[in-house]
Amino acid sequence: MIRILFAALLTLPLQAYETTGLQVEHRSNPVGLDDSEPRFQWQLTGDEPGLSQTAYQILVASSAEILAGGKADLWDNGKVASPFSHVTYAGKVLPSTTGIHWKVRTWNADGEASPWSEDQHFTTALIGSQPSAPWISFKDTTPFHKDRQKLHLPAPRYYRKQLSTDKKVTRAIAYASALGIYELHLNGERVGDAYFAPGWTNYRKRAYYNAYDLTSQFQQGENTLGAIVADGWYAGYVAYGKLVGYGPFKTGRNIYGKTPALMVQLELSYDDGSTETITTDSSWKVATGPEFEADFLMGEGYDARKELGAWSGNGYDDSKWQNAIPAADNGSHKQVFIDRFKKEEQEFGFVEPPVLQAYPAQPVRITEEIPAESVSELKPGTFVFDLGQNIAGLIRLQIKGEAGQKITIRYGEMLHPDGRLMTENLREARSTDIYICKGDSKGESWSPRFTSHGFQFVELSGLKEKPPLTAVTGLVMHSDTPFSSGFECSDPLVTQVYNNAVWTQRGNWIDLPTDCPQRDERMGWTGDAQIYAASAAYHADVAAFFKKWLRELEDAITPEGYYPSYAPYPFGHGGAIHGTAWSDAGIIVPHSLWQATGNTVFFDAHWPAMTRYMEARKKHDPELEGSAFGAPWGDWLNVDDETPHEYIDLCYFAKICQQMAEMAEAGGHGDEAARYRDWLATLRANFRAHHLQEDGSIEPSSQSAYVLALDCNMLTDPAERRATADHLVKLLASKAGPENTGMSTGFLGTKPLLPVLTDTGHHDLALSLMQSRKFPSWGYEVKNGATTIWERWNSYTEEHGFGGADGKMNAAMNSFSHYAFGAVTEWMMSTLVGIAPAEPGYSKILLHPHFPTKSSDDTDQEPISWVKAHHDSPQGRIAVSWKRQDDGSLLYEASVPPNTTAELILPETSPWTSDEPQTKSQEVGPGQHRFIVK
């Protein structure tokens, strides 16, 4: 029997508490917000046990001075009695292009006020309007590229414009965008640190613009604006377009247009109160620079001998540069666009994006530098560097060379046994950078900027002598979402699986949730995203990131109302545009984000599209029996254990009905909730009628069929669930062997496998799978050197290497950084550690750890004896650790942030003293808690 021997609230001396962690629209002090009613949120920090908020006040002002004077000219909502630590703006209409300053204070249960928070600020972009500057281009006289076999890699263009202002500038805000990807420069320096701006959208419908506050760099007198614009997703190679022959002339490039374009709108305010707008126009000058090619997939080429010097500085001689032209003056280029589903004439000349919105998320940045661990000579002049970690991003090259010496840089995630880079899995992504030295005797340093690679190994060729280790530094690059978790446990392999998943997320969060960072794909596959969204939200604050991507998802809805299989949707591929479990991301991702953040905007903003999707799905399957809905990816990458599409569809339809009903209730759409609950009941009844046998077994009898039935709650009665789970356990056992875990689930079945095993009383089995080093398992990958999550269970096997049993797999599709199987971290956090939202946004927390009871028969691993983890929730940090002690008791410690409560559930079966099932649930408040369980 469980006995709580000791339950103490560690009380520290009373201290003033503070209001901290302020965010607006899920970002800290952003520049360029175009939301007219942004959401503000904050946290309470302090050691006061039970600290909670009873009231708050927010001040929003149009200048720092006004706010410093304790005033608020935009919004002062007075003292509002409320426990909620977030509010949607309801003050005066927010002015555009303005620095907004705000702060919050809160009151605790004793009526004491916190000090005012530190002042926060953000800069509004254009609210209720959009930039209207003309788009410009270089005069593009090259013919449309038609040769599918030959790469066409145009040089990026450098643009510049010197301007003079005789008045004193008090504010300079620039809005900029490109059809392509661009960097903004001012007075000889790059502005900001973002890569791949303005991100990937369907440019024919919508593009983002970025806002830059240039006030402090702007000088009185002369200033020069500059920009470099490369092809990017707009005009360059996209995904597997070249491989399969999509796009105009089947080349896989120019997917949205022929010639990149630039738009800059500079808003100046002067000290005499006047304002001026300066925009791109044909007075801007344009030239090529040292980059002779720059493609997101193919790589970048740079001839350092052709560097332009201070090209974005004042007084630069641009007399040899050409004049830019209005982008439309490059004329119409109508071509036939070819993909799997269409051959259709489209305009590839300039089409102005009808909608421009401020970029709503953290930009892609370099977030870490990784020094090379070793370098080896492959053959004379060719050296391979190992970073020791599979990453996505770039390198910094630091070498000494002779003028004109050509260094070729190639990238790989793995090495062949003979030490060669394994690049077969890149398919048509050339992923090669070229650097031509200028011959600086002090050495030279370079990083590409308009490309990205997925790699652990870097090959340099063209060297005359062995380079030092410092010749290559890895630059880790991803959407800069703040990290929000940590996990460690007694089994280092399990800890590494967690870290590998986080690394895989970092490798794939490049403006959108891509499937992989290395091969010619890198698309926002919706199935992968829905599987992983909840895990992602544990690892990092991904709210703003998904706010962006959900727009791209909605932009790509089919005429029938179906969400697509990837977003953005550059071309149609596969059996259909949509598909079961992939399209369902349109429901599941908003639900996951709502749970993680407590913000209903994730579904409010998309509700009409979501309900339309549900109706379209119902129209496709009026009897609610499950039907082949779209592309038949099914339980993708399972191990010879297929589950019929119709069956998966039935379960997933039920899953999204349940989630829609929950969201409808939370969003005040009661009738719709009832409607989805009705559908759910019918789907469950059909499951019983067609798939469930009397003994609890299921037809079809794949492992994933069982897992999905349980995960999608096709069965709700605990006894029935256990009976069905027993069959799953037998199935696993029947396939298990001395060298095999017995797991055969794919993308859809793997994520819920451990959760349903734990839920139905098979936690030790779940743990033994988690800790296993046998094939297939997460541990097998780690045992074989993985530092990221692999696409397939057999991406590499000791038996067949990279090629799979037929030797062909690698060249077809074999990424070593693919996050879907990494979704096991959700179970690690929610179940093994036991930190989950009991109410959306962790306004109530569920602390429900699951301890191992014994070593399962088929594992040779020591059961996990301690874990230590945390998650930075919207309310603040939740930290949990548990540890088995020498006397057999268990020390459990949890830290609950202020302004929440937690339901703490100790295990149903006492860990080491008894088999008697018992649930112990209690409510604990903010503060540190410590229990010893015998």
Ligand code: BGC
């Ligand atoms: C991607 C997947 C994706 C799948 C669809 C693959 O090429 O890499 O992760 O979900 O296609 O089946």
